[in-house]
Structure formats: C-alpha cells, structure tokens
Amino acid sequence: MKLYEKTAHELHDLLQAKEISATELTAEVLAHVDEVENKIGAYIEITRDKATADAKAVDEKISRGEKISALEGIPCAVKDNICTKGIRTTCASKILENFVPPYDATAYNKLSAQNPILIGKANMDEFAMGGSTENSGFHVTRNPHNLDCVPGGSSGGSAAAVAGGEAVFALGSDTGGSIRQPASFCGVVGLKPTYGRVSRYGLVAYASSLDQIGTITRDVEDCANVMNAIAGHDEMDSTSTAAPVPDFTKSLVADVKGLKIGLPKEYFVKGIDGEVEKSVRKAAETFEKLGAEIIEISLPHTDYAISTYYLIAPAEAATNLERYDGVSYGARVNGIDVVDMMTNTRTEKFGAEVKRRIMIGNYALSAGYYDAYYLKALKVRTLIQRDFIDAFKNVDVILAPTAPTAAFKIGEMISDPLKMYLQDICTVPLNLAGLPGISVPCGMTSSGLPIGFQLIGKALDEATIIKAAYTYEKNN
Amino acid sequence: MKISEQDIKTVASLSRLRIPPEEAQEVTSQLDKFLTYVENLQAIDTTNIEPTTYALPMQNVFRADVVKPSLQREDALSNAPLKEDGYFKVPRVLEE
Numbered sequence: 001m002k003l004y005e006k007t008a009h010e011l012h013d014l015l016q017a018k019e020i021s022a023t024e025l026t027a028e029v030l031a032h033v034d035e036v037e038n039k040i041g042a043y044i045e046i047t048r049d050k051a052t053a054d055a056k057a058v059d060e061k062i063s064r065g066e067k068i069s070a071l072e073g074i075p076c077a078v079k080d081n082i083c084t085k086g087i088r089t090t091c092a093s094k095i096l097e098n099f100v101p102p103y104d105a106t107a108y109n110k111l112s113a114q115n116p117i118l119i120g121k122a123n124m125d126e127f128a129m130g131g132s133t134e135n136s137g138f139h140v141t142r143n144p145h146n147l148d149c150v151p152g153g154s155s156g157g158s159a160a161a162v163a164g165g166e167a168v169f170a171l172g173s174d175t176g177g178s179i180r181q182p183a184s185f186c187g188v189v190g191l192k193p194t195y196g197r198v199s200r201y202g203l204v205a206y207a208s209s210l211d212q213i214g215t216i217t218r219d220v221e222d223c224a225n226v227m228n229a230i231a232g233h234d235e236m237d238s239t240s241t242a243a244p245v246p247d248f249t250k251s252l253v254a255d256v257k258g259l260k261i262g263l264p265k266e267y268f269v270k271g272i273d274g275e276v277e278k279s280v281r282k283a284a285e286t287f288e289k290l291g292a293e294i295i296e297i298s299l300p301h302t303d304y305a306i307s308t309y310y311l312i313a314p315a316e317a318a319t320n321l322e323r324y325d326g327v328s329y330g331a332r333v334n335g336i337d338v339v340d341m342m343t344n345t346r347t348e349k350f351g352a353e354v355k356r357r358i359m360i361g362n363y364a365l366s367a368g369y370y371d372a373y374y375l376k377a378l379k380v381r382t383l384i385q386r387d388f389i390d391a392f393k394n395v396d397v398i399l400a401p402t403a404p405t406a407a408f409k410i411g412e413m414i415s416d417p418l419k420m421y422l423q424d425i426c427t428v429p430l431n432l433a434g435l436p437g438i439s440v441p442c443g444m445t446s447s448g449l450p451i452g453f454q455l456i457g458k459a460l461d462e463a464t465i466i467k468a469a470y471t472y473e474k475n476n
Numbered sequence: 477m478k479i480s481e482q483d484i485k486t487v488a489s490l491s492r493l494r495i496p497p498e499e500a501q502e503v504t505s506q507l508d509k510f511l512t513y514v515e516n517l518q519a520i521d522t523t524n525i526e527p528t529t530y531a532l533p534m535q536n537v538f539r540a541d542v543v544k545p546s547l548q549r550e551d552a553l554s555n556a557p558l559k560e561d562g563y564f565k566v567p568r569v570l571e572e
Contacts, residue, residue: 102551195531209530238537239530307514318491325492328564329555338569339492347494355493356503360510363479363487376517378527383520385528418509434531459532 004165008074008222022073026055029075042161046120070225071114077167080121083202092136093126095349105202107213107230123157126351128206135353149407152182159186170216177427179214180439184402184452187441195434196241199234207316210431220470224248251466254474257291262395266302273405279443279451299387309428311377318361385433398456402439406449436462478511
C-alpha cells in the first residue's frame, strides 16, 4: 500500500516511530497529485511550498524527540469556502477569484494548531450551491472511482482528494448534504456535526442557519481525531454552542449492543435506487447481528423537506450574497454609475446556479410572497424538526441512505435544476433540524460505484453515531 | 404559469442581476417549475405552528466589552477593487 492511501492514524504511527518522515510523506502525496490532478481536478490551488516547509518543521520536531499530535504532518485539503489567511479563498466563484483573506476561519485556525500539512484548497460548487461540483466557476471535479461520474457536491473536491490519494483527510462544509453526499459518492467517511458544534467564523456564508463545517476522512477513527481538532465554542460565532465537547476518540469502541436504530420508512420509497436500498438494508442487518435493535419509524414530513430547504436556503443566500457588490472586496466590473457597476459585477461574475438561488430567495422574501413561501417554509421546518424529536423518543440513532443513488454521470442532471434538488431528499432534513449525520461506505454498485449510508444522531450526540459507525466499519 | 417574464425582470433587478433577453424564457420556465413544485407545502396545515429560524435554542450571546485588537485598515482594504487614501472608492453616486 502506498503512503498516500493510508489513514491518518496509520501515518501518525509511522511518523512517530520515525519509519517515515513528514517530508517524505508530503513529497509522495504531492507527486501523486501531479500524476492524477489533471484527471480528477480536486483542487483550486495547491499550496506546494507551504506544504514542503511545514513538513520540514514537523520533521525537526520529531527529530528533537518531541511527541506529535494525531494530525501532525498529515497531508490534508481544505474546502475553498473556508478562509485561510494569506491563501487565496475563492468559493469556486469568479467573483472571489483573487480574494486573499486577511484572517483564518476558526476551524482552520484550530486545525492548524495541530500542524497538519495543507496540500491545497479544494474545489466545490460555487458558494457551496450544488450537489455535483459541476457548478464550480473554474473546473469540474471527477470521481476517482469513475472519471465519467461526478464526485458529488458541494464538497466534491474535498471528497475526491481523500478518495483519490490527493489528501489524507479534508475539511468540508454541509448546508444540505454537501459533506455526506460527496463522501457517499466517493466511498469515504463524511461527518456533518450538530449545527453550532464547529464555529462558522470565516466560513463564507451560504445559508447561515444551515451551514456547518465537518470532516471527510478515510475511516471513522480519523473522523474522531479531526473532530477533536475543530469542534468547540467560539466567541466569534454567536451561533456556536457552548455545550462541552467530548473526546470523540472515546467513541472508538466497537459495541452496538442494545442500541436502538430507527429505519425511517419515508427514506426507502420512490426514487431510491434498488442497489442502494439493498446495501443500506444489509447494513441494518449487520447492526442487528451485532446486537442492535432495528425499529421501523416514520418521519412523516420528509416529503416536504426539499421544498422547505429550497425556500429557506436561497432566502438566506440571497441576503448573504448581497455583500458581493464590487465595493469592498472581490471582483468589480465597471459601469456608468454605482448600481450599474454592481449589476455588471454580479451578472458577469456569478454562475447560473448562484443567480438562480439568489432570485428564488429574493422572490420568496418579497412583499406579497413572504407569507406563502418563506414563512410557510419556516413553519414546516418546525414540523420536520418535531418528526425527529418524536422519533428520538424511541430510538438512539436513525439509519438511512445518504443519497438516493450512487454517483451520476457528469452532465446528466445539470440542465434540470429541480431534478438535481430532488437528489438531496435524504440529507436536507438533518440541516433543517440541526442534527449531526455521518455517511459511511457500505458497498459498491454492480458498476463499481460506492454506496453510503448515514447515521443520524440527536442534537450534540455525535459520540453515538461515531461509535455506531466505528462498530460497523470494524465488522464489515 | 406561476411567474411571468416581467416578474423575473423585477426580481432580477432587486437582486442587482441582469437576465439577457435570450435567457429570459428558460430562466422563467425553470423558476416556474420550481415554484409549482414547492406548492406542495400549501397542503400542510400550519395553523398555530411557530416558525423555526434556527434549529437549536438560541439566546442573546454576550461577551465582555473590552477593547481588543481588530483587523488593521490596511488589511481590511487589501482586497478592495479600488481604494484611495484609506477608503473604498466607488463610481460617483450623487450628481454634481
């Protein structure tokens, strides 16, 4: 096995034992990036010089006999909507093509304190709007398992980097499934934490009440280690929770005896691919054999989640993206007056999907439609959240497919936005309810594409879904 | 049709966007399809249901009111498309 295929915890042991050096590891990953990047396209920017210098610093530390952190010297990717001081952060948008943040996102700042090696900034759908990474303003990313297929999105670059050996782990963000769905499409582990668990300070805002930074890793143990690095309260984000953060590595115990797992019947209906359903049901059987109790449950408002999400998220996006006006940062396209300059800038520099969501949002918020669209969606959001609260009275976690299908072909859905939105049915309910979810690989389709299931936890209970995911991984 | 090309023009203008005439029909038809789909929400009775803006309980968040270092002006201006004498510069807003 090549070094770039190993997990972070395996590499950590090799580094600490001085069997490999961080310099050697980084050089091998960068060489692999050079070999495959023109096919996969996981990155917007590769931070080669910084990576090489940082690896050298880690080696010096090891040679002094110092202990290193779990992520120290491990090559990683960071989604390009997470601000990195002095390193271009574009959100895959032409409007931020030359934006160099003057500060770090808190999550990146906390991660950096562990001294991992940043290989680069990962491609994504522009402003995290999309589920295929085809909406990037720069280039598409291809699925390492099949280059004709999408890697999922919007954190498609992050997931493809981890699956394709271009990074050992990655940070992503998840507003409606943008970590879990690409993790599922690329055959890696993706965790969206509870809303507020990880600070959003410095995460370029898409839909502020739904956005959450999380992890993409090769296994569940790496997930726990990355979560330990990035979780926690931040006074710079007033929505970040002050709840105590557990040591997530304490959840790395293979035991689901007596765990009550709900299977929501609404997630196994129309539109779910037969092979996906079979794999997820087989995973349920595995859990049952390991001592868990499988209970059929109902989340009756699931059918309304897409409408609810696609009214609320664009409404928030329309507001958040007002700041791209060509004045204080980002691109400017000149005009005859201020309004003309702003209109030219936004028209020329935003991509089609971003414009579509801005218009949906402004329409849903406008006088005469606010009650019928936006306010109605906020009320249905309450009902969707209540579905989960009721379900969690009887079960500890919920098991469902991460996405209704495996990865689809590049170009297959891009011309039909509504069809693309409907793909998000399994993931958006969690964001609306603020709940954590982890996508775990559970087999392949007959055509060789990964399938994933997701475990949904109670608010702030990442520990239980990590433990259940770890148990499955160790017994499969 | 739930939405007309004129509605699209209005919402585009509110959004500081311009829809080229050759794209207007397709954009209208895509948004119309979307608005028709989200009609399914109208079937749900939401009488006496409170709206949820944030999923988790939120309260006012306070911190100590102390002076701390903040972004330097030079850094704040570092990404400005056009600047002059420590200010962002925009095209003329008022007539002479």
